[in-house]
Amino acid sequence: MKRLFKPGLLIPVVLIIILAIWPLLSGNSASSREAMFTLIMSMALASSLNIILGYTGYVSFGHIVFFGIGGYAGFWAITELGWHILPAALLGGLVAAIIAWLLGLAVLRLRGAYFALATIGILEAMKALVINLDFLGGPVGLEMHFSEYKRYGGPMQSLWMVYWSMVALAILVVLVSYFVKTSKFGLGLMAIREDEDAAEVMGVITPRAKTWAYVLSAVFPGIIGVLFFFKNGNIEPGDAFRLHFSIEWIVMIMLGGAGTVLGPVLGGGLYQWLRKTLLTSPFFKDYQLVVAGVLLLLIVLFVPTGIIGWLRARSHKLRRIFE
Amino acid sequence: MKILELKNVTKRFGGLTAVNDVTFDLEEGEILGLIGPNGAGKTTLFNCINGVYKPTEGKVIFKGQDITGLPTYKSAHIGLSRTHQIVRPLNELTVLENAMVGACYGRENMNLGDARKTAREMLEFVGMAEKAEALAGTLNVAQKKRLEMARALSARPYLLLLDEVLAGLNTAEVTHMLDTIRKIREQGVTIIMIEHIMHAVMSLSDRLIVLNYGSLIAEGTPEEVSQNPEVIEAYLGDPDLAARLLEEEKA
Ligand SMILES: Nc1ncnc2c1ncn2[C@@H]1O[C@H](COP(=O)(O)OP(=O)(O)O)[C@@H](O)[C@H]1O
Ligand SMILES: [Mg+2]
Numbered sequence: 001m002k003r004l005f006k007p008g009l010l011i012p013v014v015l016i017i018i019l020a021i022w023p024l025l026s027g028n029s030a031s032s033r034e035a036m037f038t039l040i041m042s043m044a045l046a047s048s049l050n051i052i053l054g055y056t057g058y059v060s061f062g063h064i065v066f067f068g069i070g071g072y073a074g075f076w077a078i079t080e081l082g083w084h085i086l087p088a089a090l091l092g093g094l095v096a097a098i099i100a101w102l103l104g105l106a107v108l109r110l111r112g113a114y115f116a117l118a119t120i121g122i123l124e125a126m127k128a129l130v131i132n133l134d135f136l137g138g139p140v141g142l143e144m145h146f147s148e149y150k151r152y153g154g155p156m157q158s159l160w161m162v163y164w165s166m167v168a169l170a171i172l173v174v175l176v177s178y179f180v181k182t183s184k185f186g187l188g189l190m191a192i193r194e195d196e197d198a199a200e201v202m203g204v205i206t207p208r209a210k211t212w213a214y215v216l217s218a219v220f221p222g223i224i225g226v227l228f229f230f231k232n233g234n235i236e237p238g239d240a241f242r243l244h245f246s247i248e249w250i251v252m253i254m255l256g257g258a259g260t261v262l263g264p265v266l267g268g269g270l271y272q273w274l275r276k277t278l279l280t281s282p283f284f285k286d287y288q289l290v291v292a293g294v295l296l297l298l299i300v301l302f303v304p305t306g307i308i309g310w311l312r313a314r315s316h317k318l319r320r321i322f323e
Numbered sequence: 324m325k326i327l328e329l330k331n332v333t334k335r336f337g338g339l340t341a342v343n344d345v346t347f348d349l350e351e352g353e354i355l356g357l358i359g360p361n362g363a364g365k366t367t368l369f370n371c372i373n374g375v376y377k378p379t380e381g382k383v384i385f386k387g388q389d390i391t392g393l394p395t396y397k398s399a400h401i402g403l404s405r406t407h408q409i410v411r412p413l414n415e416l417t418v419l420e421n422a423m424v425g426a427c428y429g430r431e432n433m434n435l436g437d438a439r440k441t442a443r444e445m446l447e448f449v450g451m452a453e454k455a456e457a458l459a460g461t462l463n464v465a466q467k468k469r470l471e472m473a474r475a476l477s478a479r480p481y482l483l484l485l486d487e488v489l490a491g492l493n494t495a496e497v498t499h500m501l502d503t504i505r506k507i508r509e510q511g512v513t514i515i516m517i518e519h520i521m522h523a524v525m526s527l528s529d530r531l532i533v534l535n536y537g538s539l540i541a542e543g544t545p546e547e548v549s550q551n552p553e554v555i556e557a558y559l560g561d562p563d564l565a566a567r568l569l570e571e572e573k574a
Binding site for chain 2: 183184187188190191193194195197198199200201202203204205206259316
């Protein structure tokens with residue numbers, strides 16, 4: 001219990017909760033709910049990716065593949081098998097986890113840029129595969145009938161249900177992220193990040209630890225994919241496997257601070273807030289990817305440890321507050 | 324009792340034979356000095372023992388168990404720890420966390436709480452306690468060498484492989500490190516140490532083995548080895564040097 005009341009965990013959780021209830025307090029609740037959904041979803045996705053990227057040091061570039069795979073699995077269960085969204089979401093997470101486990105056996109042997117490139121290859125291969133699978137709708141994807149929402153009390157209720165599920169999931173991801181970071185398992189992952197061979201010489205069973213980190217970082221994007229596409233009402237390969245979303249998650253992590261618990265939460269929020277601001281500006285509207293690229297460049301050049309990493313390096317006190 | 328037996332261990336890299344048909348035994352509680360010129364194959368021999376490399380030929384027996392080519396993490400689990408000649412600190416982790424990795428994943432597979440305690444003890448032991456909260460990347464070379472040592476010791480090994488832990492240290496630091504190694508032996512840990520600083524390895528070792536171009540050319544007490552003509556010829560090069568070293572030792 002004592003571990004639950006550490007600032008390193010409380011700060012990100014409270015931050016998510018405050019953002020989550022914002023739509024209830026603000027006048028225009030539907031539009032601020034949509035904005036907060038995107039924000040909180042980004043926080044959860046970035047935090048998930050951070051487990052393999054930030055803690056373990058493996059840059060999974062095409063990580064959105066798990067969001068897509070999970071999304072397809074769950075969406076298919078809902079539309080073709082008539083499943084309720086909640087078991088369908090769990091199915092999405094399970095399928096993403098299994099695929100990550102299988103892929104991990106092959107690609108986690110690769111290091112550095114080779115691993116990063118392999119994950120892009122996986123993403124493109126998976127996209128090509130799905131485009132050719134008729135039961136998943138091929139290139140046009142799958143669509144959900146509007147009447148599906150009746151089951152949950154109508155479209156409005158469905159959207160709110162998905163919203164609160166997303167909030168709960170984001171909090172769960174932060175809990176997992178925190179407990180991984182402060183556990184023996186997490187210490188092993190960070191040892192791998194710093195020097196994989198040295199970690200192994202010290203007894204870290206690196207193949208196993210990396211595989212678990214990869215599976216853990218894939219399961220939540222898998223679940224989130226189901227929520228996202230259920231809310232969307234349709235799923236297609238282009239949306240499910242879009243590389244540049246993956247890259248944005250990396251920008252979020254780098255912005256907030258890779259390898260920290262709070263970093264991806266803060267980075268995910270800040271990035272989406274910035275993006276929204278830019279989108280509404282007529283000048284920046286067409287340049288948002290350019291902005292993301294420049295932002296990434298600036299971070300890598302000037303604050304490679306991100307905001308939280310930078311703060312943690314300032315003093316011992318800050319190290320204890322920000323995990 | 325024999326803790327380690329090497330039987331005809333050979334390691335080739337393509338055409339280069341880095342370790343050539345090396346055979347020796349090690350008694351429990353012993354300090355064995357491993358000497359030889361640069362490039363003689365000493366580090367490669369360590370790598371063959373703890374599983375970084377699988378020997379091209381030959382066997383490595385640890386406590387009666389064949390461990391030839393076992394992954395390094397398995398060696399660590401059964402009580403074989405080592406330091407690296409070229410230090411490998413986990414830079415972005417604290418000194419304490421570095422040592423905790425050793426404790427958590429070493430022979431006793433400790434939980435975080437026990438690991439923290441053991442790690443602190445070992446940092447104290449090697450004289451690094453006041454640096455516990457510093458990031459390992461910020462240490463100087465001497466401190467990084469001691470950290471390597473604390474990390475290896477935190478695993479509570481039966482056999483400790485020390486690869487040039489004295490290199491790059493000043494006289495005071497060498498003395499401190501020698502003290503530390505003696506204390507480790509007193510705790511019953513068996514040690515193989517690779518060392519270039521002759522007086523140090525001569526004074527610490529119960530026995531020496533000498534590698535030259537991958538082959539074991541001499542074996543015996545420090546006195547025997549330093550009087551061995553082949554060693555003088557091949558390794559020390561300068562025949563007077565051996566005599567001088569022994570003088571130094573007696574002085
Ligand atoms: N991974 C490797 N690949 C190829 N050659 C190697 C490798 N490791 C060591 N060697 C070679 O093996 C020989 C012995 O090296 P090493 O064991 O490091 O010597 P020592 O530790 O005695 O100075 C050297 O010629 C070195 O270049
Ligand atoms: Mg060497």
